[in-house]
Amino acid sequence: MKTDDLIAALAADTLPQPKVRAQVLRALPVGLAVSLLAFALFWGARPDLAAALSSLAVLKTLVPLATVGLAAALAMAQVHPATPRRLRGALLVAMLALVLLTLAVSLVQGGVSALVAALSTPSAAVCLLSIPVLAAPLLGALLWALTAGAATQPRLTGAVAGLMAGCLAAAIYSLYCDKDMVLFVIPAYSTAIALVVGAGAVLGPRWLKW
């Protein structure tokens, strides 16, 4: 087929393609509903939820949610080629640096023995298992929605989608988790989220191909 003939066929097709934002808004509520339903069935909110949310422990929910927002902004730039993304990337890195800095300060104050004590609880294993499970439907929905875009770095975009899914799942899980020490929350949540990031990075090249 001649290129001019292909152009004629393409030009005749003026039906709009679905926008990425529309696809995300379509898919994410479905994934979120599945995760929340699973959470309500198998986890449930901690009994002292109201008290926890009015203490500093609310950061367990708010920091992941803020990270979801930053990661979403980066992911949207990544699937729209030639969109400036340096600032969005920098904001996300700054957020991660802030979390790591908080962990470092707590570690200096408490020492490694405090870290070991904080993590020597069955809750650590529960956390490492729960967040990826709650994240799975979210990651599936996000990757599906992002296929509407044009990811030029599919592995990285998959990882950012994993970060979104993992942080959103962490925010949900935080409503159940009754461990509020920094030396538990940051290492355990971060490791669990990192597993989801890894899953996104593995799935990205295949799912986000175009």
Added chain:
Amino acid sequence: MSVNDLDALEDLMRAANRGDQVSYHRVLTAITPLLRKVVHARGSALGREGCEDVLQDVLLAIHRKRHTWNEDQPLRPWLYAIARHKVVDAFRARGTRIELPIDAFAEGLPAADAPDPTTGRDMEKVLNALDPREADIVRAFGVNGETTAETAARLNMSEGAVRVALHRALKSVAKLRERMIE
């Protein structure tokens, strides 16, 4: 229209995104020589027909991903990003069967039945593998230059159904080409 006429190009693309076929045709026609140069610069080892196949892949990708261009951004960086991605893809996939350019040997041979240099090969394979009705619609618009109304009358379909059928057919084409490249 000149490709350097950047404002015009972006205005046309905005009109195209609102369903203006004539503007869209002009955008695609204007950017094709530019894209051909990009593909040839990177992909001369693919041979002339291989390059034209990659160019057609790039055009299909532009078509299928045109909604990922932010209308307040310049168009050219977006075009280059799409083209670069598709050229790299083509190289990764076709790297194992790179063809020697025969142009050097062909010099001095009679050019009487030289093939049209803008003809690709993959597209015929794809159209042959496509559902016959879908292939017919792509050929009707592309090769035969039919209008929506003409195709609708010939196939006894409504114009809306023809538009949807063409849209789906081009989606199938893009998917089949992806699978062929793998």
